[in-house]
Amino acid sequence: MKALTTVAIALLVGAAPVHADGDWIRPVTHAATQEECGACHMAYPAGFLPARSWSAIMGDLENHFGENAQLDEATRAEIEAYLVSNASKGFRLSVFSTPPIKISELRWFKHEHSHEVSSAMMRKAKSFSNCAACHRGAEQGYFDDD
Incomplete structure (x- = not known):
């Protein structure tokens, strides 16, 4: 059941690929994003937010x-071009008056x-x-339950 729930949530996140165990989303592979964003916090996967949010x-x-x-x-x-081109495509942004900018405030995150x-x-x-x-x-x- 957990794997099915995680896959459903990943689909809500968007077009990010899901590993066979259902807990994988494409990590940041762009060097400048890793270096600049990762200097202060984990470089969050672009698939966690829609393009408008990253912009x-x-x-x-x-x-x-x-x-x-x-x-x-x-x-x-x-960096913006990388994030936007790899952003989630699964959000219905019409439900947001402004683009969401905190991953922790999204419905799928709260559910998980x-x-x-x-x-x-x-x-x-x-x-x-x-x-982490x-x-x-x-x-x-990998965002499995450790």
Whole structure:
């Protein structure tokens, strides 16, 4: 049942490929994205958000979740192009008045984490943005339950 649920959620995420065990999404393979985004946090798979979301995030790097993450224009444009071209295609954006910019606020994410996350896990992770605290293979695209 878990594998079926994970596959269904992956389909909601979009066209990201799913590994045979149902817990894999294409990780970031773009060097500039890995280097720049990964310098502060895990470089999140582009398939976690739709293209409009990545464009909104990359268009406001001066205020990137309370931090200034500005890049030179060429690097910013290169990273945005990578994220947009690999973004999820499975979202119905008409339900959003503005593009979602936090993965943790999306329905599929809340569904996956609402019953499974204990207070001990949250103390360890400190934030839902720290995927690798609970998913050891997150940076390789594996989000199985560790």
